[in-house]
Amino acid sequence: MNSSQTRPRRLLLCLDGVPYDLMIQARERGLFDKFHAPSRLLSPFPTMTNIALSAMLGASVPLGYETIYFDRKARALRGGVGKYVGRRTPDKVPSTYMDQLDYQEPLPFEFLVYIAPETIWRADMRRFHERFQTAPRDRDYFAFLKGTDGLLHIRGAERLNVALASLDGLLRRIQAWCGSETEMVMFSDHGMSLQPNMRVNLQEHLRRCGFQFAKSLSEVGDRQVVLPTFGLIGFAALYCARGGESQLAEALVPLEGIDFALYHQDASAINVKGARGSARIHRLEHDDGSVHYRYEMLSGDPLQLAAVLSDLRRKELLTTSGYAPAAIWSERTAAHIYPDALANLYTSMMTTRVCHPADVLVSLLDGYYYGWSAFEYVVNLVATHGNAMRASSSAFLMSTHREFPAYVLADNAHALLRG
Ligand SMILES: [Zn+2]
CATH class of the missing domain: 3.40.720.10 (Alkaline Phosphatase, subunit A)
Incomplete structure (x- = not known):
C-alpha cells in the first residue's frame, strides 16, 4: 500500500x-x-x-443499495436501524x-x-x-x-x-x-x-394498483412486492416474484415523481420504462474483454439519447447492429442529463454493484424523494440524492x-x- x-x-x-x-x-x-x-x-x-x-x-460490493435490503437467497428483508446505530462490528461494515x-x-x-x-x-x-x-x-x-x-x-x-x-x-x-x-x-x-423535495407516494399508489406489501416473497404471490425503505432519497428498489417485473414497472410509471423503472430483459439486456417511453439497453462483451452498448428505442426516448444516437450513426461509430464501445458512450454522455446512462443503469441491476440487486429499480425525478416516514419528523429535507x-x-x-x-x-x- x-x-x-x-x-x-x-x-x-x-x-x-x-x-x-x-x-x-x-x-x-x-x-x-x-x-x-x-x-x-x-x-x-x-x-x-x-x-x-x-x-x-x-x-x-455492499449487500444492498441501503442499510435495509432484501436478501434474495433468504427471500427476506435484512439490516435496519439496529445495524445503523449499533456498533461498527465486522458484520455491520457495508x-x-x-x-x-x-x-x-x-x-x-x-x-x-x-x-x-x-x-x-x-x-x-x-x-x-x-x-x-x-x-x-x-x-x-x-x-x-x-x-x-x-x-x-x-x-x-x-x-x-x-x-x-x-x-x-x-x-x-x-x-x-x-x-x-x-x-x-x-x-x-x-x-x-x-431542489425542494416532495415525497412520492409509492406504497399508496401500488396498493391502489392491487399490489400487496410483504417482508418476504412467497413463490406464489405474483402481486406481492417487497420494498425496503430507509433514507429520504431519490430512488426505490423493489423486489417481486419472477416474471412480475414488467407488470410492476408498468404500474409505477404513471405515478408523479417517477422518472423511469429498470428491470431485466435477459442475460444481456435491461428494460427502461418511463413516462417518455420504453427502451432497452443491450450489453455485448467481446472475447478481448471490450464492452459495447446499444440503446434500442422501443417507443419514445426515456433516456433522451436520440440526438446522441443519431450523431454516433452519422459519424459511423455504430456497428451494423447498433452497438458502440462503452468508452464512446461515456465520452459522449459524461455531462448528459443522465451521465453515462447505458453502462451506469445496466450495472445498477448487476451483482457487481450490490450483492442483492433489485428486480425493479426506480429512479425518481429531481425534486422528489421516497423513504422512511419516521425520518420526516426529524428532518426538513431541502436537498437529496440517489x-x-x-x-x-x-x-x-x-x-x-x-x-x-x-x-x-x-x-x-x-x-x-x-x-
Ligand atoms: Zn445523503
Missing part, C-alpha cells in the same frame, strides 16, 4: 455529497486555489455513499472501503449529522485535524468527512458554502505544515439535487499535484486515488 518511495505522500479527503457544480462555484470564489481544476467524477446509480465508495476504492479509512466520524454522529450538522461538522473537522497531525508521515492518510452531506440535506447550499470556506482555511494550514511533499486529493462520493440524473451523479475529484481528465468513471477512480 505504501508507494511513498515512488510518489509523494497523499492526503485523501472525501467530502460526502458535495456536487461537482458547487465545487466549481467554490473555486470561482477563490477557494481551494492550490488544487488543479476538478474533474467530474461519475457516481454510480443509485447515487449513494456505500455504492459509490466501494466502486471508487475497488472495495467489496464494504471493505471502510478498512481504508484512517479517519471517519465517531459512530453516534452518523445520525446526529442530520440533526445538528454545523456542530458535527466543526467537531469532525477539528478531530480530523488532530488525528492527521499525529499520523505517521511516511504513508497516505485517508479521511472521510460526512458532515457535508447532512449540511446539504437539511440546510442547503449556502450553509455548505460556509463550511467549505472553513475547510479551505484548514487545508491552507495543513498545506503550510506539510509542504509540497504531501499531495492533497479531494473528492466526493456522489452529488446532490438542490437518482440517476446529472446533479446527483456528478461528484468531483481534484488534486494539488495532478491534473485529471474532464470526467472519471467511478470504477476508474481507484487507480487515481490509491495507485
Whole structure:
C-alpha cells in the first residue's frame, strides 16, 4: 500500500455529497486555489455513499443499495436501524472501503449529522485535524468527512458554502505544515439535487394498483412486492416474484415523481420504462474483454439519447447492429442529463454493484424523494440524492499535484486515488 518511495505522500479527503457544480462555484470564489481544476467524477446509480465508495476504492460490493435490503437467497428483508446505530462490528461494515479509512466520524454522529450538522461538522473537522497531525508521515492518510452531506440535506447550499470556506482555511494550514511533499486529493462520493423535495407516494399508489406489501416473497404471490425503505432519497428498489417485473414497472410509471423503472430483459439486456417511453439497453462483451452498448428505442426516448444516437450513426461509430464501445458512450454522455446512462443503469441491476440487486429499480425525478416516514419528523429535507440524473451523479475529484481528465468513471477512480 505504501508507494511513498515512488510518489509523494497523499492526503485523501472525501467530502460526502458535495456536487461537482458547487465545487466549481467554490473555486470561482477563490477557494481551494492550490488544487488543479476538478474533474467530474461519475457516481454510480443509485447515487449513494456505500455504492459509490466501494466502486471508487475497488472495495467489496455492499449487500444492498441501503442499510435495509432484501436478501434474495433468504427471500427476506435484512439490516435496519439496529445495524445503523449499533456498533461498527465486522458484520455491520457495508464494504471493505471502510478498512481504508484512517479517519471517519465517531459512530453516534452518523445520525446526529442530520440533526445538528454545523456542530458535527466543526467537531469532525477539528478531530480530523488532530488525528492527521499525529499520523505517521511516511504513508497516505485517508479521511472521510460526512458532515457535508447532512449540511446539504437539511440546510442547503449556502450553509455548505460556509463550511467549505472553513475547510479551505484548514487545508491552507495543513498545506503550510506539510509542504509540497504531501499531495492533497479531494473528492466526493456522489452529488446532490438542490431542489425542494416532495415525497412520492409509492406504497399508496401500488396498493391502489392491487399490489400487496410483504417482508418476504412467497413463490406464489405474483402481486406481492417487497420494498425496503430507509433514507429520504431519490430512488426505490423493489423486489417481486419472477416474471412480475414488467407488470410492476408498468404500474409505477404513471405515478408523479417517477422518472423511469429498470428491470431485466435477459442475460444481456435491461428494460427502461418511463413516462417518455420504453427502451432497452443491450450489453455485448467481446472475447478481448471490450464492452459495447446499444440503446434500442422501443417507443419514445426515456433516456433522451436520440440526438446522441443519431450523431454516433452519422459519424459511423455504430456497428451494423447498433452497438458502440462503452468508452464512446461515456465520452459522449459524461455531462448528459443522465451521465453515462447505458453502462451506469445496466450495472445498477448487476451483482457487481450490490450483492442483492433489485428486480425493479426506480429512479425518481429531481425534486422528489421516497423513504422512511419516521425520518420526516426529524428532518426538513431541502436537498437529496440517489437518482440517476446529472446533479446527483456528478461528484468531483481534484488534486494539488495532478491534473485529471474532464470526467472519471467511478470504477476508474481507484487507480487515481490509491495507485
Ligand atoms: Zn445523503
